[in-house]
Amino acid sequence: MAEYRSGFVTLVGRPNAGKSTLLNKILGHKVSIVSDKPQTTRTQVRGVLTPPEVQLVFVDTPGIHKPRSALGTSLNATAKRATSEVDVVCLVLDATAPYGRGDAFIAEQLPKDSVVVVTKADLASPEQVLSQLAATAELDVAAWFPVSGITGEGTDELVEHLRARMPEGPQLYPDDMMTDVPDAVWIAELVREQLLAVTYEELPHSIATRVTEWEWPRIRCEIIVERDSQKGIVIGKKGENLKNVGIAVREQLPDGVFLELFVKVEKNWQHHADSVERFGY
Numbered sequence: 015m016a017e018y019r020s021g022f023v024t025l026v027g028r029p030n031a032g033k034s035t036l037l038n039k040i041l042g043h044k045v046s047i048v049s050d051k052p053q054t055t056r057t058q059v060r061g062v063l064t065p066p067e068v069q070l071v072f073v074d075t076p077g078i079h080k081p082r083s084a085l086g087t088s089l090n091a092t093a094k095r096a097t098s099e100v101d102v103v104c105l106v107l108d109a110t111a112p113y114g115r116g117d118a119f120i121a122e123q124l125p126k127d128s129v130v131v132v133t134k135a136d137l138a139s140p141e142q143v144l145s146q147l148a149a150t151a152e153l154d155v156a157a158w159f160p161v162s163g164i165t166g167e168g169t170d171e172l173v174e175h176l177r178a179r180m181p182e183g184p185q186l187y188p189d190d191m192m193t194d195v196p197d198a199v200w201i202a203e204l205v206r207e208q209l210l211a212v213t214y215e216e217l218p219h220s221i222a223t224r225v226t227e228w229e230w231p232r233i234r235c236e237i238i239v240e241r242d243s244q245k246g247i248v249i250g251k252k253g254e255n256l257k258n259v260g261i262a263v264r265e266q267l268p269d270g271v272f273l274e275l276f277v278k279v280e281k282n283w284q285h286h287a288d289s290v291e292r293f294g295y
């Protein structure tokens with residue numbers, strides 16, 4: 015009988031490249047929140063794929079970028095930590111955004127035998143995909159894959175390659191476990207995802223969410239913003255925004271969950287390392 019194999023695959027890339035979308039598609043299950051705002055993913059999210067005889071543990075990271083706050087510095091550290099001691103690193107590139115200095119900065123730090131994944135192939139022209147492949151042709155990597163995290167094209171080939179590269183090792187998570195994100199953190203993330211969808215400009219970075227009470231099926235989630243004016247925006251006219259956020263989150267939870275949302279101001283929290291740590295980022 016073949017030996018069981020297992021290992022870690024880390025997804026790195028610029029913010030907004032499509033890492034979380036790709037991970038959700040590969041798993042066939044949403045484990046990481048997605049938005050069109052950069053720096054949505056704040057913690058390391060592990061997603062587990064367990065086909066027969068092998069287990070792949072994917073690590074989704076915050077995008078690597080130039081930090082402007084304590085929050086930014088912490089996100090970079092999280093992303094960099096995730097590339098050490100893994101079996102394969104995937105550099106995720108957005109096919110619709112030209113290869114730039116941000117990508118080169120990350121590419122320089124890639125371990126040997128990494129994989130280049132050019133995503134959003136469904137949006138891009140073949141020329142755009144080719145130009146990303148050409149831009150990375152000089153890198154000392156093992157393979158290149160054009161994929162889409164929306165349609166799933168190319169993802170089977172990618173997963174097949176990653177499977178084959180997993181070393182012998184034990185099963186690390188139970189068969190039915192798809193993520194290591196605790197339920198309370200996941201609900202806070204779903205709330206933050208909905209808020210990101212309805213807020214603009216500087217507000218996305220100013221929002222933190224955390225579950226403060228859990229008495230199933232009653233859950234209380236706090237939304238922390240940095241200024242009084244932001245509190246008003248989050249709540250919306252006659253509480254409209256907050257109500258819609260609650261509805262959209264409850265749709266993704268089991269029936270009967272009672273979700274209470276509260277908004278609180280903590281001045282400039284993203285610039286204070288202790289608050290960033292307290293919120294778990």
Ligand SMILES: Nc1nc2c(ncn2[C@@H]2O[C@H](COP(=O)(O)OP(=O)(O)O)[C@@H](O)[C@H]2O)c(=O)[nH]1
Pocket residue numbers: 027028029030031032033034035036047048049050051052053054055077133134135136137161162163164165
């Ligand atoms: N059309 C298309 N959009 C994508 C694809 N992957 C990601 N996106 C969009 O790009 C944005 C950023 O995606 P996200 O996964 O959050 O990027 P991350 O910051 O790298 O995790 C979101 O609006 C996604 O819906 C893709 O393959 N095709």
Ligand SMILES: [Mg+2]
Pocket residue numbers: 033034035046047048054055074075076
């Ligand atoms: Mg992400």
